[in-house]
Amino acid sequence: MSTPLAQAQRVMSSYGLSTFYILGTIGNFLLICILVQRTHRQSSCSLYLLSATVVNFILIQCILPLGIYSADHNDPQNVILIWCKIRSYLFNGLLMLYRWYKMAACIDRAAMCSRHAWIRSFSNVSVAYRAILIITIVWLLIPIHLAVYFRIESGRCVPQSGDYARFFSAYSIIISGWSPPTVMAIFGFMAYKNLKKIRTQVMPQNTTGRINGDYPSNSTRRTINNR
Numbered sequence: 001m002s003t004p005l006a007q008a009q010r011v012m013s014s015y016g017l018s019t020f021y022i023l024g025t026i027g028n029f030l031l032i033c034i035l036v037q038r039t040h041r042q043s044s045c046s047l048y049l050l051s052a053t054v055v056n057f058i059l060i061q062c063i064l065p066l067g068i069y070s071a072d073h074n075d076p077q078n079v080i081l082i083w084c085k086i087r088s089y090l091f092n093g094l095l096m097l098y099r100w101y102k103m104a105a106c107i108d109r110a111a112m113c114s115r116h117a118w119i120r121s122f123s124n125v126s127v128a129y130r131a132i133l134i135i136t137i138v139w140l141l142i143p144i145h146l147a148v149y150f151r152i153e154s155g156r157c158v159p160q161s162g163d164y165a166r167f168f169s170a171y172s173i174i175i176s177g178w179s180p181p182t183v184m185a186i187f188g189f190m191a192y193k194n195l196k197k198i199r200t201q202v203m204p205q206n207t208t209g210r211i212n213g214d215y216p217s218n219s220t221r222r223t224i225n226n227r
Contacts, residue, residue, distance in 0.1 A: 010071050010072060011071075014068060014071035014072065017064055017067050017068045017071065018068055020064065021060060021064040021065070021068065024056075024057075024060045024064070025057070025060060025061070028053050028054075028056055028057040028060065029057065031053045032050065032053050032054060032057065035049060035050040035053060036050065041125075042125065043125075044108050044112075044123055044124055044125050044127065044128035045105050045108050045109060045112075045123075045128075047125065047128040047129070047132065048101050048102070048104045048105035048108060048128060048131075048132065049101070049102075049105055051097075051101045051132050051136075052097075052098050052101035052102050052105070055094050055097045055098045055101065056098050058094060059090075059091070059094040059095065059098065062090055062091075062094070063087070063090070063091055066087075075157075077157040078152060078155055078156050078157050079152070081151075081152055084150055084151070084152055084157035085146070085147040085148075085150050086147065087157070088143075088146040088147065088150045088157065089143050089144065089146045089147040092143040092146055092176070093139055093140055093142075093143040095176070096139045096142070096143065096175075096176065097135065097136065097139045097140075099176075099180040100135045100139060100180070101132070101135065102180070102184065103180055103183045103184055103187075104128075104131050104132070104135060106183070106184045106187040106188050106191070107122075107183075107187045108122070108123050108128065109123075109187070109188075109191045110187040110188070110190040110191040110194065111123040112191075113190075113191045113194035113195050113198065114194055115194065115197065115198070145164075146159075146168075149164045149168075
């Protein structure tokens with residue numbers, strides 16, 4: 001890589017990450033201020049979004065400052081083994097918490113739109129608190145293997161070569177990559193279908209003709225008026 005290109009990359013990384021850090025911090029802080037209000041805390045979906053926002057705020061504060069520092073200096077995760085392990089664990093754990101809270105919000109909306117009362121019962125605040133607790137515990141435990149098996153090899157913080165490297169590749173693709181968008185797409189589509197059915201059912205019967213363009217003729221109107 002040529003020196004001018006490397007310098008341009010460092011400048012873009014430094015200013016780009018700095019901008020992202022500032023805007024992300026302000027945006028998440030304002031969103032937290034909105035979602036902690038009492039009216040929003042009475043909504044199960046808002047609780048999931050609040051949890052996701054808090055985790056995203058923590059993720060930005062833990063990861064981006066050192067990323068900005070690394071633009072002009074050696075990346076600490078490639079030099080300090082303990083930070084390599086902690087950073088890998090924190091990044092994966094917080095990122096998955098953020099994604100799973102958003103998945104829970106999508107599932108919550110799909111449940112709320114269901115025609116079945118027992119499914120709608122899952123869309124309430126008490127269930128949301130329990131789900132948030134379970135998701136938090138699960139995704140603080142699952143990524144522990146990253147703290148155990150990540151190493152500094154050839155000057156880079158990478159998963160331990162061999163079987164674990166192959167396992168981590170599959171884990172990253174399936175669990176971290178495919179699962180969240182797939183689940184959100186499925187339940188988002190279910191919510192859309194349920195809302196469409198509900199809207200069709202609650203539509204007043206006397207407006208059906210007008211919606212279809214079948215207005216009564218003038219002769220019919222005169223007959224009705226004469227009666």
